[in-house]
Amino acid sequence: MMARARSLALLWLVAVALLLGHNGWLWFVQRIVPDTDIMALLPVQERDPVLQRSFAHMVDAAQQRVIVLVGAPDWDDARKAADAYAAVLAKHPDLFDTASASEQVQSEWLSLFQQHRLVLMTAAQQAQLEREPAGYWLQQGLAKLYAPFGGPKLGAWQDDPFGLFAGWMQERAQETPVRPRDGHLFVADNDRQYVLLPLTLKVPALSMTAQDKVLPLLKEAKAAARQSPQVQVIEAGVILHAANASSQASGEMHTIGLGSIAGIILLMWCTFRTLKPIALILLSIGIGCLGALSVCWLLFGQLHLMTLVFGASLIGVAQDYGIYFLCNRLSASETLDSRALLKKLLPGLSLTLLAAVIGYMGLALTPFPGLRQMAVFSALGLVFAWLTVICWFPSLIGPRSLRGGPLARGYGNLLARWPLLRATRGTWIAVAVFGAVAIVGITRLGANDDIRLLQNPPKHLIDDQIRLSKLLDAPTPVQFFLVRGDSAETVLQREEALKRRLDPLIAAGRLSGYQAMSNWVPSLRLQAQRRALVDAKLLQDAGPLAAIAQQTEEDAAWVQATATALRAAGTPLDIDTFLKAPASEPWRHLWLGREHGEVASIVALRGLSMATVPALRALPEGMQGVQWVDKVDEISSVLGRYRQNMGWVVLGAYGVVFALLLPRYRGRAWRVIAPTAIASLATLAILGYTGQHLQLFHVLALMLLLGVGVDYGIFMQEHPERSDTTPWLAVGLSAANTILSFGLLGLSHTPALQAFGTTMLLGTLLVWLAVPCFGTSSPLLKANADANGKR
Template identity: 45%
Template sequence: MSLETSTRRLAAVWLVFVLACVVHNVWHWGLQRRAPVTDMLAMLPRDEQRPQAAQATQALADAGSRRITVLIGGGAQAQAATAADAFLRALGDVPARHRVADADQNAWLGFYAPLRAGLLSPQAREQLSTADTETLADQALAALYQPVGGPRVGNWADDPLNLFGRWLAERGQMSRVRVQGGRLMLTDSTAPERHFALVLIELPGSGFEISAQRALQPKLDVATKAARGQGAQVIAAGVPLFAAAASEQAEREIHTIGLGSLLGIVALTLLAFRSIRPRLLVALSMAVGLAVAASVSLLVFGELHLVTLVFGASLLGVAENYGSNYFSARQGLQASERWAMLTRQIPVVSLAMATTVIGYALLALPPFPGLRQIAVFSAVGLVAAFVTVLWWFPLLDGAGLMKPTRFAHWLGSRRALWPSLGRRGLTLLLAATALLAGWGASRLRVDDDIRQLQSAPAALVAQQREFARLMQAPGVAQFFVVHGASEQQLLEREEALTAQLRGMRVHAQAVSDWLPSLRRQREDAELSARRGAELRPVLADKLGQPVALAAAPHAEIEPQAWLASPVSEPVRAQWLGRMGDGFTSVVLLRGAEAADARAGLAALKLDGVSWVDKVGEVSQLLGRYRQLMSAVLVLGFVLTWAALACRFGRASWRALAPTALASVLTVALLAICGQVLQLFHILPLLILLGLGVDYGIFLLEQPGRAETRPFLSVTLAAASTLLSFGLLALSGTPALQAFGLTLLIGVFLAWLFTPFFLPPHA
């Protein structure tokens, strides 16, 4: 059977398979509306994952993604109120809350007043447990004759020690926001003359939806302008604002970097081949690679992580080499000659593909689900792109002679400008590389902190920091997850945790602050009743008349009734409810940002309590991936050398050495330029291994100075990579910038060095 006949049959089979993968992708992403997994911890080995922590983090993220909080003012209270009214009028129909009705305030007292016997603040509980009756009586009489401070509900005889009022005061101190004149207001703790009105905006959908961002942002801008027109400062904070900034930046970069790279690649293709068909077919091979890789990976893993899609999709840029090599070799040949050309090219391109796949397949060795997904996705995608070039291109590249262009001939002939370095030249090159590598090593800094990848506008970050200072709200980056077999066990474990935190002088915000466990309610009610009975005769003696102390009512709060009441609103998002085999909640913290504080909190060991440091865990994960990827990269070079030796024997080092030197020099130059090394500098080095070795294979296969097609293929592939990936160095997103800058330097150096390593007699 001839190559043409077998290729046509295989192309038909491949078409059926590709269409099946396309249908599978449409069904999964379109009809089922499935989304990629975004939790970074899902990339950890299974025994290191904590489902409750992951679900808690997701729940907090979901709640935060719909909320924008705005502080308006900065001067007198009346000015803040006037500016807030102007803001709300300009905001229009956007759901926002600023005023608090009297009925809402009364609802709080109406809910808790019947339960007050079982509500004691920690200080009141300690006082009732340790103080003698005489001391308690003196305090009660002081409150009777000199009533100062703290709210009081009811008559003195109903609560002579004002236990309920103290409990209410403690709830109030958990937030800096106060209800003044029916408005939510805040006073700057460092400058009491500065007052702010608080406006809460709750979006109906997720703040990550681009359509919602585009509808909301103009209204926010108009409202902000209206408030500033009243001479007020506007401080806005919330996840939707950062999501909108990221969306705007991505759109801007797509229009600039994306459009620029597309125009550059199309112009290069037209100059080299005088036709757009090669570019379209190369794009087709990459699209097939993505579709097949996604479908196969979904069948293997059941889901795909967002990092897998981003990293895997970028790896398929290596497939550019296969298409560029085909059309460079095709130039100057009649359509009938393409089969003979293909026969000569198959061993070369197959070796290039195999050496690349080896590197990515190594990612499956460590016990990391994320790395295994990336390995399968990348290896399958590259093989699919290669098969597309092999079986479809000969049938789709048109009939007749593919005439070489002047530009293609000129570009390919540049190969003759490179001298082949002898032993002395190679020694000098290695010495220069060693010097630069040493300089780079002396300046090398490594930092895996996820905050290094922050790309939000500086003004937005500054607003967020000022908002956090004014509100003194708990953070959501570090927190405790509490789990119990029942609702009551959960609340009891929360109470044990908050008691420990108070001893460490760490401020906590917990559901049990507002919803004590039944055990705590009953113990407090019993303690209050006992000390009240002891207090009655002492007070009667001191007052010289009988004292009729009213018995405090004692109903009990159940979680479902509390959740259904508006009193649960401040911490309702922290009650996660049933999860797995029990119930889960989150305890948020204030003042846990310092490293030594986090270390102490992480060392706490209580039943059902887990410490979550999202920033630390993700940063640690990035660091482990960086180390693993570095080891995989070294192993990839070793195995690639072994594969090259099968075809080139002792000359195989000539195909690998340029890429090795380019990798070392890239890291050195990044360090010299002040770049802090992290994962997104290591990942592109794997791509560089595949790309650079391909350059070496294509040129070493036809090393002669008069050969123009191999150098044309390598140069077009390198230029396309630099235009598509290298321009990411202009991105405002730190991860993409690091990725692009590494490839920009590395690909250029690999292309530059490869001709130097060809045999001297070539």
């Protein structure tokens, strides 16, 4: 047996050496960086890949952008401040790409549409062509020719004699309030005039290394621009939110991890009054972390920063196994060998590991990649810590290695004074009162599955985002229409049908507009209709063009040449030509192209309010290939559905764990699991009385509480009579450390983690208080405790 134990210890030493080598390679050679993308925590829409791709397309379009507005009451001041801001970033062309508003770019942008100007007109102009007589268009043409304020002119009068193309361009310009001015992009409100600086990052916005480079430069540029107190700088971009999340998560990881370790060290010192148990517990936790990180990286190819934050707290549960062994070693006879002691404790230790892993694996049943990774990380951490205890602790802790401190003796004496549940009238009354109070509290629980609880950005970032969105009238990337068809032509036609339904909402002021590819490239069918309409209404013999020639004393040759030139500009504009042109760059994110056998596009909405959403949700009814997408609502509904499903999973897990306990504990199996069940009900009742809204993370915490709480029940039922205080000491140390870990997690600024931590804090405390009540009495122990109390 001795040789076998030594071989097992050596084998585990080799495994740990490999873990150390792999971790060293990951951090110092490969230089891995944890993922900070909050979207990685969200569920993947596996049922509809086109829908998932549309959302990713909208998000990816904004991910590398940083939008900066530099404003002042005076335009010159705003321009000088913007130049100072841009000058700082211009020194780093490897990090930033800035857009240009030069006349050359504008000319190239316009030239594409001028080649197809005959078929580019607004819906209102098309309606006028269909109903207005020739005399109306004669007056329109003469007004464009002679009136000094006849509207914008794009080229010679003969290129657009009736102003149709100019009207279309004017409508396109209204899709954004931004205008070119003095070589800059300009926008204004009632108080300030702003220079718009659209920046494109050349480095990944979600990379922590990139954030460390970009954020100081943005801060330096902002300081350079704000030399005058009148200057205001508004910044918005994914990298700002990602950097804040990274900083917040890193700070919480250090606080939670270091706080947990500090608590373990303090409690272990007060209990054993020697450093060796502290070192061994930290060793088991450290190996648990190393093993979890290595295997998770091999399984997932990356690690999310939130996994490390979560694991920094949950891995603290791994100390239960070492504490249980150490407490039993402390109270065991000096003649009992540590390997023989382990053999005696192994059934209980195995059940505690199994119950905890079942609890963690409940997290893996969710559709969230981030939560699955957290579950696997934590479960693996427990397995590696457990193996460390099994393989090394018997060899490193001998019969005379430990001596109990006053904390252990004083705390152990409390057990004799703890109430025991008996089938008496008072007990049944207490059960009835508890049941009534719990039911009332639980019925007060509301539900809140809002996905925005996953992140809690600071107020200044939210304020800047809101102000910038209002100034730029920008559409939201998470609420839009998805349009699909078997060809690009079908998609464009369906977009046009959708826009006809949206126009009344714009007229009523419920929307300010929409962005769609068909705004720039009408369907070929519509282009053909317009070309035929212009030819029939304006260019035919004796039509408005000929009447204008007569009024201006031009001959038939002029009419023929002008009509021929206009018809030449009536060639169809196709989507591929537009997408290859520089003019399409701001709108390319609206076109998904061919995805999974069908063509798809996005119609984005401007000026959308929550009050308009119900009308938009019902708008596509009866329209083939048109779907309303509300990613916030969709994911929130997924959260709600999984909250309900996980509630049933928790109940099922109780049944599984109870079945695992029956062979060993038989009639006492209910005593192992009852404290955790009571604590869970009481926690839900407390949340209800304090006005909390139930969310998925409360339920996930209850799932984990099952694994943790059953550990305490097993510890106590391994020695059901109170003649031995060893399990009570192990429960106390484990619960205190778990409470400390989850108490710190409850201080997280992320509401989801805070809800998880608060639930675990309350639940663990209540299990700790309840678990001794389900033991059996020992008159001898009570007599000894009374005697000790009289000394």
